[in-house]
Amino acid sequence: MVEQIHNRFRPLFERGGPLHIFFPIFEAADTFALTPPDVTTGAPHIRDALDMKRTMMFVVIALIPCTLFGMFNAGYMYNTVNQVEGATWLTHILRGMYIVLPIIFVSYLVGGLWEVLFAIVRKHEINEGFLVTGLLFPLTLPPTIPLWQVAVGISFGVVIGKEIFGGTGFNVLNPALTSRAFLYFAYPAQISGDNVWAVTDPSIFPQGYTGATSLAAAKAAPPGSDVFEVLREAGFSLKDMIVGLEPGSIGETSAIAVAIGLVILVITGVGSWRIIAGGILGTAITVLLLNTLPASVRSTAPQLNLPFYYDLVMGGMFFGIVFMATDPVSAAASTPGKWAYGFLIGFLTATIRAFNPAFPAGNMLAILFSNVMAPLIDQIVLAVHIRKRAAWKGVLNHA
Amino acid sequence: MGTGTTINIKKGLDIRLAGAPRPNVEELRPSGLVTVYPADFKGIKPRLLVREGDVVKRGTALFFNKKSDSLRCTSPAGGRVQSIVIGQRRMIERIVIETAGREEIEEFRKHEPESILRLMRDEILATLLTTGLIIYIRQRPFSRMADPLAQPKSIFVNGMATAPFQADPHVCVRGYEAAFQAGLNALTRLTNGKVYLCIDQNAHNPSPALNEAKHVEIVRFSGPHPAGNTSVHIHHVDPIKPHDIVWTVQAADLVLIGRLLVEGKVPESRVIALGGPGVREQARSHYRVRIGESLGHIINDRLEEGEQRIVRGDVLSGQKASRADSLHLLDRVLNVLPEGRERNLLGWIMPGLDQHSQSRTFASRWLRPNATWPLNTNMHGSKRAMVLTGLYDRYLPMMILPDFLIRAVLAHDVEEAIKLGILEVDPEDFALPAFACPSKMDLVGIIRQGLAQIEREGV
Numbered sequence: 001m002v003e004q005i006h007n008r009f010r011p012l013f014e015r016g017g018p019l020h021i022f023f024p025i026f027e028a029a030d031t032f033a034l035t036p037p038d039v040t041t042g043a044p045h046i047r048d049a050l051d052m053k054r055t056m057m058f059v060v061i062a063l064i065p066c067t068l069f070g071m072f073n074a075g076y077m078y079n080t081v082n083q084v085e086g087a088t089w090l091t092h093i094l095r096g097m098y099i100v101l102p103i104i105f106v107s108y109l110v111g112g113l114w115e116v117l118f119a120i121v122r123k124h125e126i127n128e129g130f131l132v133t134g135l136l137f138p139l140t141l142p143p144t145i146p147l148w149q150v151a152v153g154i155s156f157g158v159v160i161g162k163e164i165f166g167g168t169g170f171n172v173l174n175p176a177l178t179s180r181a182f183l184y185f186a187y188p189a190q191i192s193g194d195n196v197w198a199v200t201d202p203s204i205f206p207q208g209y210t211g212a213t214s215l216a217a218a219k220a221a222p223p224g225s226d227v228f229e230v231l232r233e234a235g236f237s238l239k240d241m242i243v244g245l246e247p248g249s250i251g252e253t254s255a256i257a258v259a260i261g262l263v264i265l266v267i268t269g270v271g272s273w274r275i276i277a278g279g280i281l282g283t284a285i286t287v288l289l290l291n292t293l294p295a296s297v298r299s300t301a302p303q304l305n306l307p308f309y310y311d312l313v314m315g316g317m318f319f320g321i322v323f324m325a326t327d328p329v330s331a332a333a334s335t336p337g338k339w340a341y342g343f344l345i346g347f348l349t350a351t352i353r354a355f356n357p358a359f360p361a362g363n364m365l366a367i368l369f370s371n372v373m374a375p376l377i378d379q380i381v382l383a384v385h386i387r388k389r390a391a392w393k394g395v396l397n398h399a
Numbered sequence: 400m401g402t403g404t405t406i407n408i409k410k411g412l413d414i415r416l417a418g419a420p421r422p423n424v425e426e427l428r429p430s431g432l433v434t435v436y437p438a439d440f441k442g443i444k445p446r447l448l449v450r451e452g453d454v455v456k457r458g459t460a461l462f463f464n465k466k467s468d469s470l471r472c473t474s475p476a477g478g479r480v481q482s483i484v485i486g487q488r489r490m491i492e493r494i495v496i497e498t499a500g501r502e503e504i505e506e507f508r509k510h511e512p513e514s515i516l517r518l519m520r521d522e523i524l525a526t527l528l529t530t531g532l533i534i535y536i537r538q539r540p541f542s543r544m545a546d547p548l549a550q551p552k553s554i555f556v557n558g559m560a561t562a563p564f565q566a567d568p569h570v571c572v573r574g575y576e577a578a579f580q581a582g583l584n585a586l587t588r589l590t591n592g593k594v595y596l597c598i599d600q601n602a603h604n605p606s607p608a609l610n611e612a613k614h615v616e617i618v619r620f621s622g623p624h625p626a627g628n629t630s631v632h633i634h635h636v637d638p639i640k641p642h643d644i645v646w647t648v649q650a651a652d653l654v655l656i657g658r659l660l661v662e663g664k665v666p667e668s669r670v671i672a673l674g675g676p677g678v679r680e681q682a683r684s685h686y687r688v689r690i691g692e693s694l695g696h697i698i699n700d701r702l703e704e705g706e707q708r709i710v711r712g713d714v715l716s717g718q719k720a721s722r723a724d725s726l727h728l729l730d731r732v733l734n735v736l737p738e739g740r741e742r743n744l745l746g747w748i749m750p751g752l753d754q755h756s757q758s759r760t761f762a763s764r765w766l767r768p769n770a771t772w773p774l775n776t777n778m779h780g781s782k783r784a785m786v787l788t789g790l791y792d793r794y795l796p797m798m799i800l801p802d803f804l805i806r807a808v809l810a811h812d813v814e815e816a817i818k819l820g821i822l823e824v825d826p827e828d829f830a831l832p833a834f835a836c837p838s839k840m841d842l843v844g845i846i847r848q849g850l851a852q853i854e855r856e857g858v
Contacts, residue, residue, distance in 0.1 A: 051780020
């Protein structure tokens with residue numbers, strides 16, 4: 001029946017039809033509802049049932065736990081900070097939806113408009129990769145973000161981060177992170193610092209609520225202090241950080257929600273486990289090395305005493321390595337390259353966190369930098385590969 | 400190294416396609432018309448030696464190559480030239496020969512299989528050239544017809560059939576074991592290097608002609624498709640280096656060369672397989688047919704109902720054909736698939752128990768790992784930009800990085816493509832990566848164009 005409806009409207013959008021310039025919109029809606037009827041034109045005459053749409057949708061599915069928990073946490077923070085009487089988990093969720101859904105909606109709407117505009121002008125189909133970008137981006141924002149900034153950010157990411165390179169598949173940087181980086185440097189007051197992590201009732205907190213993230217709290221530990229003590233006094237236990245009921249960007253606070261996404265991505269094979277493993281390994285090894293610095297150095301920056309799993313559960317590290325680093329377009333493609341790329345992200349994140357006081361959120365910069373480095377990593381892998389190929393004489397001659 | 404070496408191929412995939420041809424050979428009564436396509440001899444300039452209405456014997460030359468008159472193509476059947484169809488730009492499209500009554504046969508020199516081992520290289524090549532059977536000896540790089548002036552460093556005989564579906568070489572040699580060995584003997588005279596016979600470790604219908612072949616190196620391969628692809632064999636046994644030339648022959652084709660040498664006649668028939676989900680259950684089999692037989696006659700009433708696609712070759716790397724076509728000289732198999740134009744609701748989210756996929760996003764991959772699938776020609780998605788994911792790696796068991804090779808070809812970076820191994824591959828090697836590609840890229844076509852560009856411009 002759906003097919004009949006589509007067939008009735010198809011002529012309007014086809015060549016010569018009055019709405020032909022909007023064909024990409026029809027095509028997107030059409031193939032969204034029904035798989036395309038196209039048949040293979042040559043070899044191979046059979047094709048696997050997997051397509052890009054399904055691949056991208058599974059990333060969106062993997063993001064659902066983070067999205068849902070993000071809403072819950074935003075509502076929970078609101079109700080806790082504003083000391084709302086009689087708050088239950090249901091009111092947390094409702095309040096969280098009220099805070100978060102508009103952000104997601106604006107991201108999809110504005111980013112989607114750009115996507116459609118470029119599809120129409122360039123006469124190509126609308127790319128489903130946007131469904132991922134449009135959701136990833138809001139999850140990296142604080143819940144207090146002004147909606148106009150969401151619109152500006154996603155516009156920058158989609159247009160400058162992706163479309164000017166030629167669209168999905170040709171971009172160098174992860175578009176969602178490009179959007180966030182833009183906001184981060186253009187409007188730092190609304191995306192970083194200690195005042196943005198909880199939505200507040202202006203009648204109670206006219207200046208907004210001051211509440212640091214666990215990462216910021218750890219970094220702010222004064223020289224000579226015990227960083228664990230500082231975290232405890234700021235109200236952060238390791239359990240909170242894992243569960244995620246703490247201040248932070250919408251989607252990244254819960255290590256458990258991210259872990260569910262990780263399992264979905266890895267089990268379905270949609271996300272590269274090598275990149276994720278490389279990232280965790282890079283973080284762990286770097287932090288373990290930092291832990292062995294002389295006590296005199298560590299006492300001046302007490303966060304160097306934190307074990308590596310703190311680094312994974314604090315801030316956007318885990319979220320970034322699972323959802324941002326695994327974007328295949330901006331990641332390294334060769335198998336050894338994926339390990340190196342993941343490792344580089346982990347290493348850089350830990351290093352920035354340890355030594356750069358200006359940026360608590362080292363992960364975003366680490367991933368963007370590694371995006372730029374990914375082609376170079378692949379180039380090195382390729383050079384080694386070409387040399388190995390030249391020496392290859394066959395299995396029999398090597399035995 | 401000695402006879403009995405086994406090479407295990409790990410990467411790859413056996414697509415569990417329904418419709419495998421049974422391993423028995425049925426005789427197919429000839430239709431009385433056979434067709435020769437001069438275009439099969441790619442790269443030559445054919446000049447006709449016969450006219451419509453001429454009476455020809457089996458083995459009479461039909462045309463020769465204007466570029467070098469030693470190459471002739473001979474008629475696979477005796478009879479009368481019914482029609483010569485000239486296509487665009489005065490290209491000879493096809494020559495149709497009508498057989499009737501008793502067939503006259505041109506006699507060539509007969510040899511004992513053992514005496515072939517003492518023949519001169521030039522003598523064998525001359526026989527292959529004057530009959531046109533040299534077409535069955537292929538040359539790498541570029542998979543073109545062997546150049547008799549080239550000195551191949553080794554010759555690879557492919558005795559495997561791993562793609563869905565190819566004719567089983569063990570079945571094709573049945574009844575012609577001596578001819579097959581004679582063909583092998585001839586090959587040993589054509590190279591100063593070795594002749595390798597690559598066979599399937601786990602062949603279902605093993606024939607001693609292959610498993611116990613003499614005078615050649617037998618190399619056994621095991622593992623999923625493309626373990627049976629010639630490129631894979633060469634790569635693992637005696638890889639092609641810059642300026643190397645390797646000749647390759649399919650075991651089923653070698654039977655024809657062997658028959659020519661032993662019987663002293665141009666062979667008239669060969670064994671082909673007919674398979675695929677579009678063929679009726681009881682008709683999925685091997686058939687002995689006339690060379691150049693019409694597809695309409697072979698297929699006749701053997702297909703399932705509905706719109707079907709006929710493929711000359713296997714479903715991964717073959718070519719579309721129609722009933723009006725005939726068997727080309729290099730064809731060994733016909734596959735038939737239903738055209739899949741039906742649309743599925745919300746394909747991006749359905750669990751997909753009824754869809755065949757290598758992706759673990761489909762429930763069928765988890766719950767029905769051993770099902771066989773009556774696949775059709777549906778694209779299952781639309782074309783998207785190439786994303787380098789490393790996915791293709793899993794389907795190419797060679798020291799080649801397919802993503803980067805494809806990218807180099809797309810960028811027309813010939814030098815890089817050569818460094819990355821394009822001269823070691825054939826378009827068919829990219830059929831499996833293309834099958835799995837979620838962006839629905841035309842990887843086979845890209846490699847074909849890349850090879851053609853390099854062949855045109857010279858290495």
